[in-house]
Amino acid sequence: MLIASFLALAPVAAVVVAAPITQVTVFSDRARVVRTASVTLAGTQRFELPLLNDSVDPASIRIEASGGEVRRVDIAHVDEEDFPRDEARALLGQIEALDDKVARVRGDRDVYSAMLEVIRRLSPAVPVAGPLQPPPRLNAGGWGAALAFVEGICDRLQGRIRDGGEKLFELGRERETLAKKAQLLGGAQRRSGYRVLPTVDGKGKVSLALSYMIGKARWYPSYDIQLAPEKGQVQVSFAGQVRQETGEDWVDAAITLSTAVPATATEFPELLTWKIGERDRFIPTPTPAVEKVPPAPPAIPPLAVETEKELLRRRLLTVGGAAVTGDEGKEDRDGDGVGDVLDEEVDRRTMSKEFKGKKRRPERSRFESEASDAQDSPAPPPPPAAGSPMPQAAPEAPAPAPLEESTSYDKGGSFAMSVLAKQTGLGAGTRVLAAQVGLAPPSGYRAPVYSPDLPASLAGGYDLSFPSLRPETVRSGKGARRVALFSESWPVAVERKLFPALAPEAYLVAEIKNPSSRVLPGGHASLFVGADPAGVATLKLVASGETFTLPLGLDRAVKPVRNVKLVATEKGFFSKDDVGEYTVTTEVANPYPFPLPVRILDQYPVTSDKNVEIKLIRTDPGAAIDKIKGALEWRMIVPPSGKSKVSFVYTLRRPKSWKMRQD
Numbered sequence: 012m013l014i015a016s017f018l019a020l021a022p023v024a025a026v027v028v029a030a031p032i033t034q035v036t037v038f039s040d041r042a043r044v045v046r047t048a049s050v051t052l053a054g055t056q057r058f059e060l061p062l063l064n065d066s067v068d069p070a071s072i073r074i075e076a077s078g079g080e081v082r083r084v085d086i087a088h089v090d091e092e093d094f095p096r097d098e099a100r101a102l103l104g105q106i107e108a109l110d111d112k113v114a115r116v117r118g119d120r121d122v123y124s125a126m127l128e129v130i131r132r133l134s135p136a137v138p139v140a141g142p143l144q145p146p147p148r149l150n151a152g153g154w155g156a157a158l159a160f161v162e163g164i165c166d167r168l169q170g171r172i173r174d175g176g177e178k179l180f181e182l183g184r185e186r187e188t189l190a191k192k193a194q195l196l197g198g199a200q201r202r203s204g205y206r207v208l209p210t211v212d213g214k215g216k217v218s219l220a221l222s223y224m225i226g227k228a229r230w231y232p233s234y235d236i237q238l239a240p241e242k243g244q245v246q247v248s249f250a251g252q253v254r255q256e257t258g259e260d261w262v263d264a265a266i267t268l269s270t271a272v273p274a275t276a277t278e279f280p281e282l283l284t285w286k287i288g289e290r291d292r293f294i295p296t297p298t299p300a301v302e303k304v305p306p307a308p309p310a311i312p313p314l315a316v317e318t319e320k321e322l323l324r325r326r327l328l329t330v331g332g333a334a335v336t337g338d339e340g341k342e343d344r345d346g347d348g349v350g351d352v353l354d355e356e357v358d359r360r361t362m363s364k365e366f367k368g369k370k371r372r373p374e375r376s377r378f379e380s381e382a383s384d385a386q387d388s389p390a391p392p393p394p395p396a397a398g399s400p401m402p403q404a405a406p407e408a409p410a411p412a413p414l415e416e417s418t419s420y421d422k423g424g425s426f427a428m429s430v431l432a433k434q435t436g437l438g439a440g441t442r443v444l445a446a447q448v449g450l451a452p453p454s455g456y457r458a459p460v461y462s463p464d465l466p467a468s469l470a471g472g473y474d475l476s477f478p479s480l481r482p483e484t485v486r487s488g489k490g491a492r493r494v495a496l497f498s499e500s501w502p503v504a505v506e507r508k509l510f511p512a513l514a515p516e517a518y519l520v521a522e523i524k525n526p527s528s529r530v531l532p533g534g535h536a537s538l539f540v541g542a543d544p545a546g547v548a549t550l551k552l553v554a555s556g557e558t559f560t561l562p563l564g565l566d567r568a569v570k571p572v573r574n575v576k577l578v579a580t581e582k583g584f585f586s587k588d589d590v591g592e593y594t595v596t597t598e599v600a601n602p603y604p605f606p607l608p609v610r611i612l613d614q615y616p617v618t619s620d621k622n623v624e625i626k627l628i629r630t631d632p633g634a635a636i637d638k639i640k641g642a643l644e645w646r647m648i649v650p651p652s653g654k655s656k657v658s659f660v661y662t663l664r665r666p667k668s669w670k671m672r673q674d
Contacts, residue, residue, distance in 0.1 A: 592660065
């Protein structure tokens with residue numbers, strides 16, 4: 012597995028800034044995310060933006076500055092196992108310097124405490140005279156000055172001890188903060204992704220916009236169509252069911268749903284000159300341009316890298332665990348306001364400097380020495396067992412793969428990614444500058460294919476976009492979120508569609524004309540009549556001004572009554588034929604107090620047999636006739652609380668005693 016190298020140190024330190032997600036455009040299989048950061052500049056400054064997920068397309072990362080100028084953008088992939096050694100060394104250096112201060116303050120305080128203890132043990136004593144000498148006479152004139160001198164020294168020493176305790180407490184709190192950082196850096200679970208560091212020039216407030224394409228996001232069109240029969244209108248509400256598993260949450264972001272298929276090409280190939288030689292049956296073929304690349308420097312041996320990383324992690328966790336205060340219930344036996352674990356760490360470091368200072372080299376820190384010792388002193392191999400053959404020399408290990416370089420593009424906007432050398436048959440030390448180009452797509456190219464229920468397929472080639480009505484929150488891996496796009500009231504022509512020969516109920520349908528300038532993609536629709544659900548439907552693509560029909564369920568109050576009357580006769584002189592005359596009558600009653608538009612559909616039989624003759628005699632009232640299918644259609648309005656009737660007559664003539672069947 013290739014391990015991405017860290018970014019080279021920039022002339023200016025990178026400032027970490029927050030960049031929340033503000034805009035998201037969701038496509039059929041991906042999303043374009045925009046993060047916004049607000050900074051204040053007084054010249055040129057380098058910033059570090061939030062780490063992006065692995066599902067981000069690195070070629071799509073762009074930085075724009077409003078109020079400033081982007082000078083450079085550095086992009087590097089950070090592996091999950093990568094460890095920030097420079098940051099760890101800097102943090103350990105800060106903790107070591109702070110511990111040195113703690114040791115000095117503690118030493119001074121201990122000296123003052125010892126001096127105070129000695130002074131407090133001072134007391135006047137009567138000199139002892141000889142056995143034959145009288146007791147000496149004491150002069151108390153200097154006692155006051157002596158006591159005042161002792162009290163002054165004690166007060167000064169107690170003040171210095173008190174100041175030392177307060178300083179130790181402040182240093183302990185400062186070390187506790189650094190220890191928490193060490194715990195997080197040494198033991199926290201890290202994740203992989205792309206680190207983006209722009210260098211921006213400007214003065215005053217500057218707004219940075221970071222945009223990128225990310226996968227594992229999609230949406231599906233969804234409609235709610237509610238009929239209001241008394242108003243002759245339908246309420247059409249269009250929304251999108253948005254689902255994403257990008258690994259990042261979109262919180263209070265402006266969501267735009269699009270049916271477009273975003274382009275992913277970022278570079279044009281380069282065509283080279285075709286040189287024709289003197290070869291029979293020569294077929295000219297383009298070839299990629301190549302250039303010589305200097306060999307990569309030898310990489311750090313994996314054993315040394317892992318050893319140093321583990322030493323840094325262990326050291327961070329050790330010094331992080333030493334930051335203990337009295338508030339956390341840890342024992343503080345010496346009463347100095349600093350936990351005993353920290354005291355032991357300071358004492359260990361003081362003793363190490365006292366006894367081992369002559370052996371330490373000042374140019375290397377302790378963890379670097381440990382890493383070097385671990386590399387220079389490998390464990391000896393076990394001796395061979397008795398009777399076993401002598402071990403042979405191990406073959407030389409292959410050189411490790413070079414580390415992946417970071418990606419950057421300059422202020423001109425051209426994007427260039429360093430590519431690792433591949434086995435292309437062009438020889439070592441070559442880099443492919445342009446992919447092979449021909450008159451046909453490359454052999455590995457496959458045109459994108461989208462599911463028929465995705466917006467890219469339902470839009471019929473239209474690139475449509477629909478902004479959300481309000482900021483929305485769509486969390487990663489938390490299921491679909493319904494994002495409202497628009498809601499409008501459209502005029503509608505409602506009628507009952509009757510199939511009296513097939514169903515005893517009337518079907519409620521609405522004929523809708525799209526009055527807006529929007530083109531609507533197809534999708535799933537939930538239908539309502541008033542507040543009652545009427546079923547579901549699947550809409551097709553609807554252009555502006557196009558008329559389409561929606562089924563809105565059954566109207567069980569309207570029931571057509573169909574009657575068939577047959578009159579059979581025989582006709583013919585030499586041979587007899589059976590002739591049947593069929594009279595079909597359908598009556599529709601309107602139970603409502605308003606006129607009821609209805610459409611009645613019926614049919615008469617058709618045949619391709621030359622021995623059978625079918626004739627449509629009449630329709631009452633006149634109907635639209637489809638002679639190929641034998642379909643009849645009446646459009647009429649039934650008066651309020653009234654009835655209407657339609658009828659048609661046809662004849663069927665066949666040879667006598669023929670048995671008919673229906674296909």
